[in-house]
Amino acid sequence: MKPKIIIDREPVSSEEIQSRKDFRKVVSQVALMQKPFFKSTWFISSAVITGTMAAIAVVAIFAAHPPTEDQQEEALISEVKSDSIPANALLGSGYYSEDSPCIKPPVPGAELQASTYTVDNQKGAVLKHSTGTEIRIPANSLTDESGKVIQGKAELQYREYHTVPEILLSGIPMTYDSAGTRYAFETAGMFDIHCVQNGKKVYLDEKKPISVKMQSTSAEGRFNFYELDTAARNWVYLGKGKNEAIVNENEDVKEVITDVKEVNTNEEITTHHSVQSHPEVIKKTGMVEQAKKEVAKTEESKPVEPRKLNPDKYNFLVNVDPEEFPEMASFKSTRFEVGEESKNFDRTWFSKTWNDVRLREKSKGISYYLDLTVIQNGKPNTSTVVVYPAFDGKDYEMARKRFDQQFTTYEKTLSDKKADLAKKEAELKAEIKKQEIEFARQEMARKEAEKERERIRKQQIADANRISTNSYGQMVLISTGNQVRMMAARTFSVAKFGTFNCDSPHKFPSERVLSATFSGKTEGEEHPIVAMETFLVNRKTKMYYPYSSSMLNQFGYNPKGDNMILIILADGKTAVFSAEDFQNIPNEVPMYHFTMRISDAPVRDASELEKLIFG
Amino acid sequence: MLETGSRYHKTERQLQDELQVVEAAKRDPARFEPLYNAYYEQIFRYIHQRIDDKDTAFDLCSQVFLKALTNIGKYQFRGVPFASWLYRIAQNEVYEALRSHQTRRVVSIETRQVSEFLEEIEEGHSEEMFRLLEKVLPELPEEDLQMIEWRFFEKRSFREIGDILGITENNAKVKGHRSLEKLKKMFKTYIPK
Known part of the structure; x- marks a missing residue:
């Protein structure tokens, strides 16, 4: 059917169009x-x-492992109701989660399961989690949305993550944005804690915070405590928790090592650690960078002195689009003087008919390119001259007056911005000095702890049987990795429910950077891969770096690291680029196509992923 | 008829700001809302210009944003405004609706634009020419009709047309010129000698 021509059709009003919008x-x-x-x-x-x-x-x-007498006698320990509540599955009315928009497990159902504890709010509780973590809930600390203390029992849901597979399958974002720079987190333990009563969300009285004494995989002091802000999708720095090395406690075996051959896994991470990665330093560095940008931006906006039209020079009268050239918006019409450098200019141009005239910025407010196009024999032919905006008569007076006003404002603004920059630089310098002193102190403590761990390690090698039957056998059973080692207890004060992390931020690797593309290979056939996130795992440091699709044109890795790439596909299957494959990437290539090996079946849990990553 | 003028063009900074929103939307669909708000009306009008039913135009407009949001992960920034990508999706949606006979193709023009256009092609404005244009336009191949609409009735720049079509500005100029020549030639066949 041929198109129908409609002349002067009644337009649809903006109001009607706006009323039909429905983004949700x-x-x-x-x-x-x-x-x-x-x-x-x-x-x-x-x-x-x-x-x-x-x-x-x-x-x-x-x-x-039947409960010990001590456990039975612990009056405040509540019953463990269930150990198998799927984390974000919202099964039935009992489970509450507001994190689903921010926390997206890549394989729903494969993530760690939350433990549910029943807490009598009027009595409070001390809960012992299966990892050894102790949660103390003060009496009457649980409230409803209005802050009113709830009556009776509530269900507290708690999960704890320690290993790369556990965290990866949790779907909890593990990057930290500070001042526009993205960092990946190395964790020394992470947990989420929520509470419901009859399917309704329960809140925490901020004056009665919960104390979480979490078992941690590292005793080092460089880890900070963060809370996940699910609305801003970023981590909020809360400070440092109280750190107690387990080896200092009196019980016979507090450090659990299931693979005694693995000793120094933190070596590479430690060398990465510096004052520069401290959140306060990162924050203040960002503020300095921002202040520098502000100064540069102000300098860029330096007003340009208006030029008076020279009657001896040729000029064009161009009606300028004020949206495209806002600097000339105040003038009725602007003349553009032909620059002396435009040797190709020919005055006969004024009598020609041009098909298209276009102005391009050369130097904002100072000079422009004027493109004059004529179609000849079906092909566009463009002549370009450099032109200078110049003003005549009243326009010049107005421009001059406006310039004087703008220049005064400019000088004042620039002076203020420079003063602000100097202040922020001084604050950064002071913060760096403060952190250097703090880190020197921590380094000493770390070395002491390291010595102590080495002593215990030797003792354990000599007494392997004791390790295999220690009272923490249950912890070994539930941990997914063969190298999970609880090295310290970190105590945190939690004033509201949510997701918390004991972390140290690391910059993404940049030793080698290339533009990465991916495809998958199954049964010899290649096909494209669409991935929301691509994980670069350094198996040596047990760190992983989540690359979003927009970051893949700047995919960085350390060629000295024990790298692998893991992508979890929409159907739960895994796509892997192995450490051996990494050896085949030529040096200094600007781009590389990664051909990934696709698994036959979806990943089911963290232990399967552990095997896939660490063998 | 909507004349887009320079609303399409953006400064380097505006492009970067827009790109940041796009990247955020790739991570979280809810972050797409600023783009939805910014372009909804433009896209609706673009569709409505080309089809005869308002409700279908609203449906197609929703479909455009649904497809954009579903495929935002595949979007690659090429230094041009995000709108060009939306227009390309809108163009496909319109063609799809026409192919499946959901709606009828129309060309919406204002009298004023007809006068300007006739002057542009040096045919002069008269009632006779007006009627002739109504007769000739539907005879044009869709590609040329689209070009005439973009360039002369919607006053889009060649740069924008090039961005929507995924070709260079100069290529767009050449195509525009050819479409115009084709129209002029058709005009001549109708005008009695």
Whole structure:
């Protein structure tokens, strides 16, 4: 059917168009278009099997490790109601999570499960988590949304993450943005804690904070305490927790090492550590950088002295689009004098008919390129001259007056910005000095702790049987890695429910940077991969760096590291580029196409991922 | 009829700001809202110019943003405004709707624009020419009709047309010129000698 010509059609009003906008609907449709992973047949059957296995495991653990008398006598310890509540699954009315928009497990159902404890708010509680972590909840500390103390029992949900696979499968963002720079987190333990009563969210009285004495995999003092701000999608620095090296306590074996051959895994990380990575220094460096930008921006906006039209020079009268050239918006019309450098200029141009005239900025407010285009024999032919805006008569007077005003404002603004920069630089210098002193102190403490750990390690080698039967056997059972070592207890004061992390920020590697593209290979056939995030894992340091799709044109890695790349696909399968494959990347290539090996089946839990990454 | 003029063009800084929003939207669909708000009306009007049913235009407009949001991860910044990508999706949506006979292709023009256009092609403005244009335009191939709409009725720059089509500005100029020549030639076949 041929198009229909409609002349002077009644326009649709802006009001009507605005009233039909519905962004939420579009977002909800996007969500609907994505495959509901948890509805797939294999997932449901896996969930049933996993649930059954978890129940058997709980029974087995209790059978193997019956509660000690001390535990039975601990009056305030509440009953462990269930150990198998799926984390973000919102099963039934009991589980509360507001984090789903920010926390997105890449394989729903494969993430660690939260433990649920029943807490009598009027009595308070001391909870012992299976990792050894102790949570102290003061009496009457739980409130409703209005701050009113709730009555009776509530369900507290707690999860703790220590290993790369556990954290990776949690979907908790592990990057930290500070002053526009992205850092990856190295963790010494992370936990999330929430509470519900009859399906309703429960809050915490900030005056009665919960104390979490978390078992940590590192005794080093360089780790800070952060809270995940799910709205801003960033971590908020809370300070440092109280750090107690377990080796200093009196019990016989407090350090749990399941693989005594692994000793110095933190060596590389320690060398990365510096004053520059301290959050306060990062923050103040960012403020200095911002102040420098402000000064540069102000200098760039230095007003340009208006030029008086020279009657002896040729000029063009151009109606300038004020949106495109706001610096000339105040003038009715601006003349553009032809610059002497434009030797190609020919005065006969004034009598020609041009098909297109275009102005391009050469130096803002000072000079421009004027492109004059004529179509000849079907092809555009463009002549370009350099022109200078110049003003005549009243326009010049107005421009001069405006310039004088703007220049006064400019000088004042620049002076203020420079003073602000000097102040911020001084603050940064003072902060660096303060942190240098603090780090020197911590370094000494770390070396002392290292010596002590070495002594214990030797003792354990000599007494392997004792390690295998120590009272922390249950912890070894539930940990997914063969190298999980609890080295310290860190105590944090938590004034509200949420996700918390004991972390040290690291810059993304930049020893070698290239533009990365990916495809997957299954049964010899290659096909494209669409990944929301690509994880570079350094197996030596046990760090991982999440690269979003927009970062892949600046994909950095350390060629000396024990690297692998892991992508978790939408169907839960993994795509891997191995450490051996990394050896085949030529030096100094600006771009590289990574051909990934795709797994046959979706990853089911952290232990499977642990095997895949660490072997 | 919407004349986009220079609203499309952006400074380097505006482009970078826009890119930041796009990158944020790749991580979180909710961050797409500023782009939705900024471009909804433009895209709706673009669609409505080309089809005869207002409600279908609203539906297609929603579809454009749904597709944009679903595929935002694939979007690659090429130094041009994000709008060019949306227009390309809108163009495809319109073609798809026409192919499936959901709606009818229309060309919406104002009298004033017809006069300007006739002067542009040096045919002079008269009632006869006006009627002739109504007769000739539907005969043009879709590609040329689209070009005439963009350049003369919507007053888009060749740079913008090039960005939407994914070609250079000069290429757009050449295509524009050819479309105009084709129209002039068709005009001549109708004008009695």
